[in-house]
Amino acid sequence: MPESDISIVIGGPQGGGIDTSATMIGRAFAYSGMNVISVREFHSNIKGRHSYVHLRARKDVPRSLKFPADLLVALDPDTIFEHFEDVGKGTKIIYDSSFENSDLNQARMIMRDTSKKIKNHLETGGYPLTVKGMLEAMKARGGIPIAVSFDGIISEVIKDGTNARYYNTLGAAITLSIVGIPEEFIIESIKYVFGSKEKVISPNIEVVKSAYRFSSSKSFASTPTEKVNRIPKLMLTGNDGAALGKLMGGLRFQTYYPITPASDESSAIEEHQAMEWIGGESSSLEKGGVTVVQTEDEISAITMACGAALTGSRSATATSGPGFSLMAEAISFAGMDEIPVVVTLYQRGGPSTGLPTRNSQSDLLFALNTGHGEFPRIVISSGDVEECIYDAMKALNYAQRYQLPVIHLIDKNLANTTQLVDSVDAKKVKVEGPAIAKSGPDFKRYDLNTKNGISKTGYFGRDIFWMTGDEHDELGHVTEDPDMRDSQMEKRFRKMETADREIPVEDKAEIIGDKKAETTLVTWGSQKGVAQDVAQMFAKKGVKIKILYLKMFEPFPSDFVLEVLSKSKTVIDLESNMLGQAAQVIRMKTGFKIENQIVKYNGRHITEDELYEGIEKIMSGKTKKVVLRNGA
Amino acid sequence: MAHNFRSDVAIDWCPGCGDFGIITGITQAITEMELKPEEVAVVSGIGCSGKTPHYLNIAGIHTLHGRSIPFAVGVKLSNPGLKVLVTSGDGDMLSIGAGHFVAEGRRNTGLTVILYDNEVYGLTKGQAAPTMGLGMQTKSLTKPNIFGKINPIALALASGYTFVARGFSFDTKQLKEIIKKALAHDGTALIDVLQPCPTYNNINTMEWYRKRVYKLEDDKGWNPTITKENEAEAIDKYQKAYVKSLEWEERIPTGIFYENKTIPSFTKRIAGFVPSYLSNPPAKQQVSDSNGFTIVDPVKTFKDKLVESA
Ligand SMILES: Cc1ncc(C[n+]2csc(CCOP(=O)(O)OP(=O)(O)O)c2C)c(N)n1
Ligand code: SF4
Ligand SMILES: [Mg+2]
Numbered sequence: 001m002p003e004s005d006i007s008i009v010i011g012g013p014q015g016g017g018i019d020t021s022a023t024m025i026g027r028a029f030a031y032s033g034m035n036v037i038s039v040r041e042f043h044s045n046i047k048g049r050h051s052y053v054h055l056r057a058r059k060d061v062p063r064s065l066k067f068p069a070d071l072l073v074a075l076d077p078d079t080i081f082e083h084f085e086d087v088g089k090g091t092k093i094i095y096d097s098s099f100e101n102s103d104l105n106q107a108r109m110i111m112r113d114t115s116k117k118i119k120n121h122l123e124t125g126g127y128p129l130t131v132k133g134m135l136e137a138m139k140a141r142g143g144i145p146i147a148v149s150f151d152g153i154i155s156e157v158i159k160d161g162t163n164a165r166y167y168n169t170l171g172a173a174i175t176l177s178i179v180g181i182p183e184e185f186i187i188e189s190i191k192y193v194f195g196s197k198e199k200v201i202s203p204n205i206e207v208v209k210s211a212y213r214f215s216s217s218k219s220f221a222s223t224p225t226e227k228v229n230r231i232p233k234l235m236l237t238g239n240d241g242a243a244l245g246k247l248m249g250g251l252r253f254q255t256y257y258p259i260t261p262a263s264d265e266s267s268a269i270e271e272h273q274a275m276e277w278i279g280g281e282s283s284s285l286e287k288g289g290v291t292v293v294q295t296e297d298e299i300s301a302i303t304m305a306c307g308a309a310l311t312g313s314r315s316a317t318a319t320s321g322p323g324f325s326l327m328a329e330a331i332s333f334a335g336m337d338e339i340p341v342v343v344t345l346y347q348r349g350g351p352s353t354g355l356p357t358r359n360s361q362s363d364l365l366f367a368l369n370t371g372h373g374e375f376p377r378i379v380i381s382s383g384d385v386e387e388c389i390y391d392a393m394k395a396l397n398y399a400q401r402y403q404l405p406v407i408h409l410i411d412k413n414l415a416n417t418t419q420l421v422d423s424v425d426a427k428k429v430k431v432e433g434p435a436i437a438k439s440g441p442d443f444k445r446y447d448l449n450t451k452n453g454i455s456k457t458g459y460f461g462r463d464i465f466w467m468t469g470d471e472h473d474e475l476g477h478v479t480e481d482p483d484m485r486d487s488q489m490e491k492r493f494r495k496m497e498t499a500d501r502e503i504p505v506e507d508k509a510e511i512i513g514d515k516k517a518e519t520t521l522v523t524w525g526s527q528k529g530v531a532q533d534v535a536q537m538f539a540k541k542g543v544k545i546k547i548l549y550l551k552m553f554e555p556f557p558s559d560f561v562l563e564v565l566s567k568s569k570t571v572i573d574l575e576s577n578m579l580g581q582a583a584q585v586i587r588m589k590t591g592f593k594i595e596n597q598i599v600k601y602n603g604r605h606i607t608e609d610e611l612y613e614g615i616e617k618i619m620s621g622k623t624k625k626v627v628l629r630n631g632a
Numbered sequence: 633m634a635h636n637f638r639s640d641v642a643i644d645w646c647p648g649c650g651d652f653g654i655i656t657g658i659t660q661a662i663t664e665m666e667l668k669p670e671e672v673a674v675v676s677g678i679g680c681s682g683k684t685p686h687y688l689n690i691a692g693i694h695t696l697h698g699r700s701i702p703f704a705v706g707v708k709l710s711n712p713g714l715k716v717l718v719t720s721g722d723g724d725m726l727s728i729g730a731g732h733f734v735a736e737g738r739r740n741t742g743l744t745v746i747l748y749d750n751e752v753y754g755l756t757k758g759q760a761a762p763t764m765g766l767g768m769q770t771k772s773l774t775k776p777n778i779f780g781k782i783n784p785i786a787l788a789l790a791s792g793y794t795f796v797a798r799g800f801s802f803d804t805k806q807l808k809e810i811i812k813k814a815l816a817h818d819g820t821a822l823i824d825v826l827q828p829c830p831t832y833n834n835i836n837t838m839e840w841y842r843k844r845v846y847k848l849e850d851d852k853g854w855n856p857t858i859t860k861e862n863e864a865e866a867i868d869k870y871q872k873a874y875v876k877s878l879e880w881e882e883r884i885p886t887g888i889f890y891e892n893k894t895i896p897s898f899t900k901r902i903a904g905f906v907p908s909y910l911s912n913p914p915a916k917q918q919v920s921d922s923n924g925f926t927i928v929d930p931v932k933t934f935k936d937k938l939v940e941s942a
Contacts, residue, residue, distance in 0.1 A: 236937055240934070273906060278925075300701075305706060313915050337693075461713065469695065
């Protein structure tokens with residue numbers, strides 16, 4: 001197994017603590033000095049259905065995940081069945097020996113369609129419909145089953161019959177011992193996970209030790225990785241990143257209605273709502289706090305955030321497709337009334353409830369067009385955890401500076417990706433406030449006397465002004481006068497010209513890789529990482545690919561994009577949706593038609609191996625369209 | 633000179649509309665309470681009623697149909713020092729915005745909600761509002777009303793409103809007093825205002841109401857207020873309020889049905905989690921230093937996510 005690049009799938013029943021195992025594994029790698037990335041895949045279910053974490057550890061920074069896994073760790077029989085396609089040559093499959101006789105027909109928690117597929121696979125190969133049969137099938141693909149007696153190992157140290165409580169720890173410990181991560185690091189993880197619960201920590205440590213004894217007796221354990229100097233890093237998900245960025249960016253009011261995969265952001269804000277000041281000037285500041293409100297629905301979430309914004313708070317909400325649909329009317333209001341509000345839109349599989357816990361990038365066109373009528377808005381997107389932090393800050397800035405709704409797109413894959421962030425630069429993005437009017441009786445909230453379209457703002461609690469969803473005059477009173485209508489429409493849209501002019505192109509789109517490469521891969525969102533890893537794989541083979549990575553869709557960097565694309569020989573669009581929505585935006589804004597397309601819409605994250613193959617297929621000229629289908 | 637709480641915008645309600653009395657009640661109440669104009673904000677939905685903010689000389693938002701309550705909650709929670717009035721129609725608050733109306737009972741944010749109860753959708757030409765009784769046929773309807781009615785007083789009680797009252801738009805003296813008490817109440821108040829719409833509702837006219845309304849406070853034994861001291865009577869007072877809310881056809885009670893001072897407002901509840909909330913609420917907080925950089929320490933704030941050096 002290549003110690004410099006380890007890929008792991010650890011699976012078990014939802015609610016069975018897979019996340020805990022993954023945290024233990026991820027942290028232990030990090031403590032040992034390696035870099036990790038992981039993604040959580042789960043059903044819309046609380047207990048029982050298959051969930052797994054796909055993780056990769058590398059000395060340098062891994063940006064994507066790949067199959068086949070080097071290690072498949074099964075905490076239940078379903079995991080063996082579900083991941084039959086993720087095993088390849090040399091994949092070690094760790095499972096409890098008691099699973100062997102589990103029958104596929106008894107595996108009720110496997111979705112019917114999936115079960116049929118697995119059955120078909122086993123029958124075609126002439127294998128029995130049991131875990132044992134599947135392990136045989138996996139062996140034929142080059143997999144190496146490693147039977148472990150979970151209860152055997154745990155019973156060595158746990159005598160009170162509560163073995164099942166320790167399966168997660170055991171799974172993590174066996175995994176780490178096999179890849180040669182020293183025991184001390186998982187012990188550190190255990191202490192982190194269980195915090196102050198001393199009584200829980202010690203038996204878990206005993207289980208870890210027992211697992212390591214077992215592994216060394218079987219001599220699975222490969223040589224320990226060399227120790228690397230550790231620097232303080234934050235281990236964050238995309239949800240955490242956005243939450244942190246919002247706090248740093250001055251957010252003081254957040255609303256939400258629970259929805260996957262958005263609510264974890266609001267929970268993270270609430271958990272850290274007290275905030276710690278940075279020191280220096282701020283040491284003498286009164287303590288603050290973010291107000292987080294769980295509302296009765298998403299209409300309330302967006303309108304409440306708007307109400308708060310009128311008093312001068314930097315305010316935001318976070319939601320996903322179904323909730324965002326409900327927000328449409330209020331987003332139009334925010335556009336009309338020039339309310340600075342941020343909506344962090346976590347994209348998941350649609351339409352309708354769709355694939356509620358799975359990845360998607362199918363709301364781009366919707367975000368660009370949400371709400372009736374024509375109004376200015378800014379739409380941005382993030383591609384990795386670090387970007388989530390700074391983009392969340394920028395989103396709040398844009399909302400304030402241009403007095404409009406900002407939609408910040410984050411896909412589910414990124415929301416649930418865990419990465420290490422080296423050091424957060426508190427000075428990278430300034431906290432920018434709006435232009436504020438002088439208080440007084442003549443205050444005009446919608447003052448037309450402005451070149452850049454931005455009327456100076458005021459606040460409820462300080463100023464008297466009016467707002468209405470109707471077209472309005474400079475004071476904010478209803479008007480239907482045709483000239484005032486034209487003037488206000490034109491003023492509002494002047495802000496977009498200003499924003500387009502002021503926001504540097506680097507914040508809108510980026511070329512990653514060799515600028516002179518003739519092949520351009522166009523992408524956005526969480527494919528940023530996998531696109532880079534794959535481009536590097538091609539580079540090693542002497543094939544140059546550059547990435548045109550899009551970050552801002554409104555205002556759109558049309559000139560820049562057209563220039564890059566028209567100078568490329570081959571252009572490939574890569575997206576996690578069916579229609580190639582970013583490519584449609586490019587066509588609409590620049591007239592450039594991208595000929596080749598790689599898309600994925602089964603809700604699973606795009607892996608390095610499948611993208612590599614997909615690009616190869618296109619570059620060979622065999623096809624112009626590839627649909628990626630990896631993932632359990 | 634005292635602030636004139638009426639703005640200079642010309643009112644375009646129909647002559648004889650009950651809405652005029654409500655505006656009078658509001659301006660008199662805030663004038664008598666000597667509130668500073670910047671201390672009050674008014675939030676409405678859409679409808680004839682929704683135009684109210686433009687006629688008042690205080691900060692005002694004329695929001696979306698049905699959404700006045702959540703907008704108002706945002707204003708209040710972000711700046712809890714403000715007095716926030718909500719002025720919306722029965723269609724607005726009990727139909728399209730009914731979810732928010734009910735949810736506000738759970739919050740008890742501290743809003744003064746004035747329900748313009750004319751039993752019709754005024755601005756869309758007289759369709760039946762949720763407060764219109766089953767089988768009623770106003771001149772604007774081609775058929776008798778096929779829906780039953782919502783009782784706003786009972787709904788407010790069931791939802792958890794801590795101040796529930798009814799006024800009559802042609803008795804501005806009583807209405808003004810109720811609004812003053814509601815504004816002083818630390819919690820959300822519902823004031824159901826009987827508001828004749830002479831244009832579309834030819835049944836519940838000013839005269840119709842005049843014959844029926846009576847004042848709860850005229851009964852010297854009527855005491856709707858629950859305090860820490862008389863908490864033992866809470867259920868009894870709640871029941872009495874509910875029974876009163878059922879009176880309609882013959883005699884219609886006005887005045888305060890229910891007032892509960894023992895339930896903490898939402899702002900107090902937030903202060904339980906964020907101790908600095910009331911003195912340093914979201915709207916007042918500094919967010920950057922003098923150079924424009926963040927004042928939030930990322931690592932100290934998210935220290936639980938730190939992977940420390942060995
Ligand atoms: C989402 C939406 N649907 C429909 C309308 C049209 N509409 C405007 S006012 C109104 C009814 C208003 O009735 P009510 O709330 O009772 O106010 P009133 O005019 O009686 O004061 C409706 C349905 C709208 N503005 N928005
Ligand atoms: S339609 Fe009715 S409610 Fe609306 S202004 Fe006219 S009288 Fe008043
Ligand atoms: Mg009405």
